Amino acid sequence: MDIEELLPQEPEGGKAEEKKQSPLVSLEKDLDLYADSIKEVAVEIMVEGISANPIFIAHQYVVNIGEVILDRKELNTEWTIQASTFEEFVEKGIIQQDKKALFLKSYKKPEDFMCVFVIVPEGANFIYYPYKNKG
Template identity: 80%
Template structure:
């Protein structure tokens, strides 16, 4: 799933609200800024044998899963990022144990993508965001 799939769709006749930017646009900016730190934490999680499937939680409020690694208030950004694992998501019931195999089939290479569980007021969903250098 790409980040665009989480962006709210504007009704075709709704030209007035088109200027209102989705909070997920700011998420993309923050993920680009955070990418090196997130990649480093993902490698640490794998190398320390904690999990082979790190998951990062992006939110703008507080959540009770994972550990805060990038605090939006401290960094003056829009999104806080917490680090977690597939195992914690299964343990907390966010990923149904029966769906774990299906989730693993869609899980992308940790070297190339960060797995992000994005929480917004309308709900939550997984995205795979590529690590990239935006220095063009």
């Protein structure tokens, strides 16, 4: 899923100018800023054998899954990022037992993409955000 698919579409009233900026615009900015740190943690999770499928949680609230690795208050950014794993998501019931194979089939290469579980007031969803290749 691309980040654009999560952005709100034109409101039913038809006047696009009236909608406020999506929180996902600031998320994209923060993910670009955090990318190196997130990738470092993802590699660590895989190398240490904790999980082959790291998942990062992006939120602006308090969530009880994973561990905080980038705190928005400390970094003066919009989003806090927590590190977790596919296994923890299954254990907590976020990924249901009967959806495990489907999730793993769609899981993108963690060396190229960060798997981010984005939590916003309207709900939550998984996105895959590419690491920017540095020249």
